[in-house]
Amino acid sequence: MACLREAAREALHSGAPEAARRLLNRALQEPPLPEERAALLHELACATFLIKPTATVTHLREALAEPGIDPELRASMVYRLTQALAHTDRMAEAATVAADEARRAAHPRIRLRMQADHFVWSAFRTDEADSSSRSRRLARLADRLPGRGPEERYLLGARAWDAMMRGEPRQKVLAYAEKALRGGLSWTHENRGFEVPVSVALVFMYCDQPRRAEELFARGMAECESKGWRGSHLALGQTLSGYIRYRRGCLAEAENLVREGLGIADRVEGAVPAQWFAIGILIQTLLARGRVIAARRLADRYHYGDVIPNAVIYPDPRTVYAELLLAEGRPAEAADLLTGVGEWLEGREWRNPAWCPWQLGLASALSRTAPDRAVRHARDAVKRARDFGAASAIGQALHAQAEVTGGEAGLALHARAVDQLQQSPAAYELARALVGHGAALARDGRLHQAADRLYQGLEGAVHCGAEGLAARARRELSAAGLRPLPLRYAQTDTLTAQERKAAEMTVGGHAAAVVAKELRLTEEGVRQLLSSVYRKIGTDAAGLAAALESFPRPRP
Helix, strand or coil, X not given: CHHHHHHHHHHHHCCCHHHHHHHHHHHHCCCCCHHHHHHHHHHHHHHHHCCCHXXXXXXXXHHHCCCCCCHHHHHHHHHHHHHHHHHCCCHHHHHHHHHHHHHHCCCHHHHHHHHHHHHHHHHCECCCCCHHHHXXXXXXXXXXXXXXXXXXXXXXXXXXXXXHHHCCCHHHHHHHHHHHHCCCCCCCCCCCCCHHHHHHHHHHHHCCCHHHHXXXXXXXXXXXXXXXXXXXXXXXXXXXXXXXXHHHCCHHHHHHHHHHHHHHHHHCCCCHHHHHHHHHHHHHHHHHCCCHHHHHHHHHHCCECCECCCECCCCCHHHHHHHHHHHCCCHHHHHHHHHHHHHHHHHHCCCCCCCCCHHHHHHHHHCCCCHHHHHHHHHHHHHHHHHHCCHHHHHHHHHHHHHHHCHHHHHHHHHHHHHHHCCCCCHHHHHHHHHHHHHHHHHCCCXXXXXXXXXXHHHHHHHHCXXXXXXXXXXXXXXXXXXXXXXXXXXXXXXXXXXXXXXXXHHCCCCHHHHHHHHCCCHHHHHHHHHHHHHHHCCCHHHHHHHHHHCCCCXX
């Protein structure tokens, strides 16, 4: 018995869960001593989790029915049960199990741990009845925690995610995230899982610091691979790494990563949420690349849009499907869908357009039939984006408002959208805003200004891999009687010496006028240099100093 269990542990740590499962099934047939049966079933559940989480639920329910279980072992069993339930789209059950265990736990540390699990799984329920009450309880609890132990850090991480979803100021969101990371958040702790560490990493992405998110993902995925973790963990890790690249505007890389993640998820029995993450991100990426037919085929293959999952998925599936409907020229259907999304999110007080830009899509859908409502939704999205404070979210919202406003006011909004997005790492959204601004200027007869914006937008679209946007820029140029110029520079992630100097001086507190004088540029030239820096490094001004420390220097 002992030899079989030890061999199973070695197999699991070496990345062979199927071999571990066979060994533990053999051990169960021995049979084990009554006092060992619960622990053995727990080990079997852990071995099956990566390849068949539905079986994990069965094994753990059987184990928890055994008498006289050690409290620490029981806590580990309950956590793994909640995780398996969540990974098989049974989120309400996961939250209920954690809440019940928190009430029965006698030890304060175990109770705190179960409370953390309850907060996490409740946050990922689409049908949570009183989301705002949970948020208030979590906020009160987190504000009292210094972050000494892993239980406290996980709660702080959960608070960072919740604050981001609610659209609280990003400085506060980032403060919670940094506090959660002090002392470390393991992605492979057998009793805590990787949901909270992943959420904390993504907080940085939504806060315009995707490079930090990528660094955390790289370390976390390496940790998973070193432990032999595969299955839904690897699927989700690949998929969300692709999502970060998508948000940065690296569309070809994003598509490849997400396709890999979807392929892995398809092979894991019961890994429904992992599939939904991948499908939605892949549809968004294909739409950004201008491949509407391919996006529709993918949606139809997986019946995307027909079913609402029980778990909170990001990007939100109904919002993604509405984007597809808009791309297909079906605004009325998109408007109906997005109105429902808005009602759901308002009920939960999740108001961050950086997480779910439903109002931007709804404004576009209503622009012809209800222009006043369209403007109101776009204006409200701008306010919410400003309350959160991420330049990419503000810029996207301003772009949407400009598109539904038109006229001289619309031109001013277009300019402000470009200005905000130049201060962010969102390369694709900047290219969209530049093309939109250029097209609006051309319609107003300002061809010289239009040409500059359209050329910049075309260049950005090509570098992002956004073929559809690039084609639109060429059409706008042609309609204005202008010819596309050759690309001025090759795509590279390496900073030039001039970009590095501008970034270092900015971090040092020098004003744009001082940087411009030092580099013999205009202030607008400095702004464009810094915009390139933010996109290449993957951060905004707030994260620039830390990002520069680890970013390679240009070769002499």
